[in-house]
Amino acid sequence: MSETREQVRAYIVDNFLFGDDSGLEDSTSFLESGMIDSTGILEVISFLEEQFSIKVHDEELIPENLDSIGNIVGFLGAKMAVA
Amino acid sequence: MPNISNQTLIHQFLEESARALPGKCAMVHGKERISYEGLNREANLVARWLMDKGVTPGDRVALMMENCREYLAGYYGVLKTGGVAVPLNPDLKPDGLVPLLARITPKCIISSAKCEKALREIDLPVLSIPLLLIARPRLKWNDVPLTACSFGEITGSGDGSDPDLQINETDLASIIFTSGSTGQPKGVMLSHRNIVANTNSIVRYLELTSSDIQMVVLPFFYVMGKSLLNTHVAVGGTVVINNTFAYPASVVQQMIDEQVTGFSGVPSTYAYLLHRSPLRSVRDRLTSLRYCSQAGGHLASHTKVDLIKALPEHTKLYVMYGATEASARLTYVEPHRLHDKIDSIGIPIPDVNMKVVGGDGEELPQGETGELVAQGPNIMQGYWHDPDSTAKALSIHGYHTGDLGYMDRDGYFFVVGRRDNQLKIGGHRVNPQEIEDALIDTDLVMECAVLGIEDTLAGHRLVAAAVPIEVETTERDILQRCSQTLPRHKLPSEIRFFKALPKNSSGKIDRAACKELMKEN
Numbered sequence: 001m002s003e004t005r006e007q008v009r010a011y012i013v014d015n016f017l018f019g020d021d022s023g024l025e026d027s028t029s030f031l032e033s034g035m036i037d038s039t040g041i042l043e044v045i046s047f048l049e050e051q052f053s054i055k056v057h058d059e060e061l062i063p064e065n066l067d068s069i070g071n072i073v074g075f076l077g078a079k080m081a082v083a
Numbered sequence: 084m085p086n087i088s089n090q091t092l093i094h095q096f097l098e099e100s101a102r103a104l105p106g107k108c109a110m111v112h113g114k115e116r117i118s119y120e121g122l123n124r125e126a127n128l129v130a131r132w133l134m135d136k137g138v139t140p141g142d143r144v145a146l147m148m149e150n151c152r153e154y155l156a157g158y159y160g161v162l163k164t165g166g167v168a169v170p171l172n173p174d175l176k177p178d179g180l181v182p183l184l185a186r187i188t189p190k191c192i193i194s195s196a197k198c199e200k201a202l203r204e205i206d207l208p209v210l211s212i213p214l215l216l217i218a219r220p221r222l223k224w225n226d227v228p229l230t231a232c233s234f235g236e237i238t239g240s241g242d243g244s245d246p247d248l249q250i251n252e253t254d255l256a257s258i259i260f261t262s263g264s265t266g267q268p269k270g271v272m273l274s275h276r277n278i279v280a281n282t283n284s285i286v287r288y289l290e291l292t293s294s295d296i297q298m299v300v301l302p303f304f305y306v307m308g309k310s311l312l313n314t315h316v317a318v319g320g321t322v323v324i325n326n327t328f329a330y331p332a333s334v335v336q337q338m339i340d341e342q343v344t345g346f347s348g349v350p351s352t353y354a355y356l357l358h359r360s361p362l363r364s365v366r367d368r369l370t371s372l373r374y375c376s377q378a379g380g381h382l383a384s385h386t387k388v389d390l391i392k393a394l395p396e397h398t399k400l401y402v403m404y405g406a407t408e409a410s411a412r413l414t415y416v417e418p419h420r421l422h423d424k425i426d427s428i429g430i431p432i433p434d435v436n437m438k439v440v441g442g443d444g445e446e447l448p449q450g451e452t453g454e455l456v457a458q459g460p461n462i463m464q465g466y467w468h469d470p471d472s473t474a475k476a477l478s479i480h481g482y483h484t485g486d487l488g489y490m491d492r493d494g495y496f497f498v499v500g501r502r503d504n505q506l507k508i509g510g511h512r513v514n515p516q517e518i519e520d521a522l523i524d525t526d527l528v529m530e531c532a533v534l535g536i537e538d539t540l541a542g543h544r545l546v547a548a549a550v551p552i553e554v555e556t557t558e559r560d561i562l563q564r565c566s567q568t569l570p571r572h573k574l575p576s577e578i579r580f581f582k583a584l585p586k587n588s589s590g591k592i593d594r595a596a597c598k599e600l601m602k603e604n
Contacts, residue, residue: 031327034174034197038329038590042359042583059361062333 004052005073011047012069016040026070031063041066048072054079084293087286087317091252092275094162096282096317097123098245104293104319110155111341112324117152119319122159124243125152129160129216131246132237133191136214136230140165140250143187143258147171147180147202148195150303150324153218153234155312157193158303162275165250166190169258169270170304172588173197177204184210186468187258187270196221203227252276258467259306261407270467271306271407280460281410282313284433288415289345289374289401293319296371297345298338300328300352305589307378310411311347328352331360335369342371349379349590353390354530358552366395376401378412380591381498381516383523384425391421404428404498408482410461413437414496427495428488435459439490440480449492452499455484506535506543511572513545518565518573522547525564527556530584532597533575547575548584548597556580577601 005026013021016036023033030036036044044066045056054076056066065075085103090096100109101123109122117125138144144161146168148154161168169187171180173195180201184192191214194202199222207215208228215224215231224231256275260268285291297315299322301308315322323341325334335356338346348356353375356362372395377387382402391400399418405411414437416429431437438446439453447453458481465473476483488498500514507513515533522531529550535543549561558578565574585596 031329032197036329037174037586038355039583039586041329046582058359059332059364061330061359062336063327063330064333066330067327 004076005069007051008048008069008072008076011051012036012044015043015047024069026073027068029063029067031067044072048076052076052080085317085319087283090279090317092162092250093256093278093282093313094126094159096279096313097126097159100316100319107293107319108321109316110152110322110324112151115152117155122152122155123245125156125238126159126163127243127245128238128241129156129193129234130163131242132216132232133160133164133166133214134246136191138164138166138190138214140248140254141167142190143167143169145169145171145184145187145189145192145194146304147173147175147192147198148218149173149197149326150299150308151195151218151326153193153195154303156234156238157216158312161193162256163246163248165248165254167255167258169260170309171260172302172304174588175201177201181205181210183260183268184212188212190214191216193217195219250275252279255464257309259304259309259407269469269472272464272467273410274464277410277461277463278313280434281310281412282317284435284461285310285314285412286317287433289314289376291315291318291320291345295320295344295373296323296341297321297347298323298325298334298341298343299347300325300334301347301349302589306407306411307347307349307405307589328355331355331362335360335362335365338372339365339368343369344371344373345376346372346374347376347378350377350382350386351530351584351586351590351592353377353382353386357386357389357393358529363393366393369395369398372398374399374401374418376403378403378405379589381519383520385520385524385526387421387425402427402429404496406482406484408463408476408484409435409457409459410463412461413457413459413484416495420495424493424495427491427497429496430494431457431459431496435461436481437490437496438480439488439496444478444480447489449490452487452489454502455486455488455496455498456480457482457484506545508535508543508545508572513573518545518547518569518575521565521569521573522549522561522578524568525561527551527553527561527564530592532584532592532594534594534598534601536598536601544577545573545575546601547578548581548601549578550582550584551580 085099101119105120109119193216195218218234258270403415405413414429436458441453462482518533522528531549538544585593587593
């Protein structure tokens with residue numbers, strides 16, 4: 001799972017923080033920190049679907065699944081365990 | 084229910100609700116709840132702190148924070164001092180923030196931890212801002228030469244009674260910056276009377292009561308979000324704050340859990356709700372949802388029809404129209420007329436008069452297209468420190484909306500486009516809204532923006548930025564369907580797909596940013 005975490009983190013840092021990852025922890029909320037807005041969340045979802053060959057369903061669009069690196073890693077783990 | 088008709092000042096709505104319904108829940112945010120009595124007390128403590136630190140009537144106080152309990156206490160607290168509340172987008176970076184602060188010269192900034200980083204990058208003392216009040220600060224401010232204080236320090240104890248200052252209904256209450264697509268944002272000056280009048284009108288046509296529970300996903304710094312707050316506090320209702328609409332499923336779930344009676348959004352809100360949320364599958368559980376309301380731009384009629392089908396049968400849809408310059412609202416479509424007036428912006432709300440005027444300022448007869456001009460007690464006083472723009476927007480006829488439209492024989496108004504948004508394609512004048520509607524009508528597109536890219540031969544070349552509903556959709560699929568309804572000169576020469584379209588701070592599609600995207604590559 002650490003490889004998944006690194007992939008997600010690298011995507012977030014490259015695309016939303018312009019390479020500056022200071023202050024970004026696994027638990028940092030994307031929305032509360034203002035790091036990513038609602039448009040950006042859709043981009044994150046597209047990245048996850050393409051990179052990890054999963055489908056994020058409408059009912060799965062909740063902060064507990066997607067609003068931090070830690071939440072995404074946990075969500076991906078559960079999705080891939082089912083697949 | 085509080086008696087709203089007697090109030091002449093915005094904060095008196097809160098004071099009356101606190102008197103009539105002290106224990107009633109005013110706000111829900113996550114696990115936090117506050118009663119009217121508690122909220123009014125906190126607002127009074129903020130007001131007394133501001134007055135103690137030298138804030139006097141007419142002083143501007145900037146409110147730069149996300150929707151939260153402290154926003155409510157700060158907003159009403161400022162109004163109780165006779166001060167002018169200036170809401171600012173909490174996502175502003177120093178480059179955008181400094182020019183606004185320099186224009187409004189606030190005596191105080193009320194903010195939150197989310198904005199601390201941007202505020203630290205600004206030299207507040209150089210801007211002559213002596214006071215800072217922060218909700219749940221994370222940084223230390225002792226090294227900055229100003230008076231900084233946290234909400235926790237002032238709302239814990241003290242005299243929480245109403246200050247009862249002498250404030251006139253014509254006094255300035257708020258300056259709200261428009262999210263204009265061109266030029267610098269304009270500061271719309273609204274008096275207590277403007278906002279109170281519009282609040283009363285909205286309460287009447289939406290038939291709001293103290294039983295109403297409103298889901299708020301729009302920011303309070305945007306005039307439509309603020310009107311949700313003003314109207315529900317006026318009737319003693321409840322606002323449920325949810326700042327995570329990026330995750331629509333969680334918002335829908337909270338609407339069920341909190342038995343929400345009202346939901347409001349701009350067009351993109353409803354595009355997400357329809358295409359990226361479990362709305363259809365849970366609609367039977369939205370048993371309390373009395374109505375949904377939409378404003379903030381044109382919603383394609385196809386989307387309205389889809390929305391009506393997706394919502395529970397008992398839920399009414401209010402399509403509305405307004406402007407920051409009108410304190411929020413100008414017209415609405417009565418829900419029972421929505422089907423036969425599906426493309427209309429409706430009839431004027433109570434106390435508003437609207438007409439269609441021609442180039443010489445004369446009123447045009449029904450059916451003829453001209454500029455929509457509105458009059459009423461809700462129309463702004465003007466733009467802050469901008470007499471030229473004020474003179475263009477306000478005349479003896481009222482507020483010039485900049486929208487072109489006409490009135491039908493039933494008195495319903497229709498907008499056909501923006502005065503400044505007509506594109507010239509070859510020899511034809513084209514209205515982008517018509518083409519956007521055709522794209523949405525294909526059932527293949529979630530949201531789109533039709534734009535004119537400058538072209539030396541044709542004047543403009545029509546292009547579209549679009550978000551497809553399904554990833555497999557091709558440009559050809561869409562053009563094929565559009566060609567059944569649009570003449571050839573109205574077909575976009577290019578449709579480029581995006582995962583999402585850029586939005587401005589109030590959730591509306593940012594056309595200038597879309598244009599930049601289309602120019603890339």
